[in-house]
Amino acid sequence: MTSTRDRIAARVRSDPGIHVNALVRDLDLAPGQVQYHLRRLDVVGDEQFGRTHYYPPGYDPWERAALALLRRETAADIVAVLLDDGPLTATETAARVGIADSTLSWHRGRLAEAGLLASEDGRLVVPEPERTAALLDRADPSIPERLVDRFTRLVDDLLD
Amino acid sequence: MATVLLSLLLGVGTVAAGLVVAVALAALLQRRSVPYLLVTLALATVLARALVGVALALDLFPDQTHHTLEHALDAVMVGLVVAAVYTARRGGVGE
Numbered sequence: 211m212t213s214t215r216d217r218i219a220a221r222v223r224s225d226p227g228i229h230v231n232a233l234v235r236d237l238d239l240a241p242g243q244v245q246y247h248l249r250r251l252d253v254v255g256d257e258q259f260g261r262t263h264y265y266p267p268g269y270d271p272w273e274r275a276a277l278a279l280l281r282r283e284t285a286a287d288i289v290a291v292l293l294d295d296g297p298l299t300a301t302e303t304a305a306r307v308g309i310a311d312s313t314l315s316w317h318r319g320r321l322a323e324a325g326l327l328a329s330e331d332g333r334l335v336v337p338e339p340e341r342t343a344a345l346l347d348r349a350d351p352s353i354p355e356r357l358v359d360r361f362t363r364l365v366d367d368l369l370d
Numbered sequence: 371m372a373t374v375l376l377s378l379l380l381g382v383g384t385v386a387a388g389l390v391v392a393v394a395l396a397a398l399l400q401r402r403s404v405p406y407l408l409v410t411l412a413l414a415t416v417l418a419r420a421l422v423g424v425a426l427a428l429d430l431f432p433d434q435t436h437h438t439l440e441h442a443l444d445a446v447m448v449g450l451v452v453a454a455v456y457t458a459r460r461g462g463v464g465e
């Protein structure tokens with residue numbers, strides 16, 4: 211029989227950067243129970259943008275910050291477009307991704323801060339394409355994260 | 371039959387409005403901007419409308435109050451949406 215602790219460990223391994231709320235919801239456990247096991251597991255808790263994300267061991271701080279961001283659908287879309295077709299201007303990038311300029315501008319600041327995006331001669335590029343592409347493969351947003359992301363896309367589109 | 375249907379509609383409407391407001395609140399926490407605040411409040415009026423309906427169904431106040439409240443909430447919602455659009459335009463110019 212799989213213990214609760216093993217289930218939590220397996221979930222963190224399969225979904226690096228997962229948040230406590232998602233563990234509670236997906237595994238149908240109490241928040242206190244999840245916190246208790248997380249403290250005793252060989253996982254790394256990292257505070258990113260006001261929320262603690264959990265990672266299996268072996269990710270360095272750059273990778274942890276990158277994964278937390280790439281779990282956001284829109285951020286991942288921006289990085290994917292730039293990996294395929296970059297360098298692109300901000301306007302071209304927003305058009306390719308299909309988002310409002312204000313949506314791109316909000317994500318751009320955070321992506322640049324994490325080293326996932328840089329500006330060269332007025333065009334956006336992914337400074338570390340190989341590492342970033344590998345992390346993009348691993349990041350998988352949860353349904354509530356997707357909903358919030360799509361809501362902001364919609365509102366930015368309507369208000370822009 | 372009519373009461374069963376009404377209860378069902380009130381239940382579904384309240385839960386759905388609650389979910390939409392939760393998503394809007396999460397988005398507001400990320401963006402922390404005036405337009406997002408106004409959009410969240412506008413969506414909250416939809417939830418308030420549903421709750422007014424529930425309160426009436428539970429006989430918490432008379433039908434006349436319910437009627438006035440529903441239409442007052444409509445006016446508030448339209449005002450908030452107009453304000454959200456207006457402030458978004460101003461924000462866009464400043465950027």
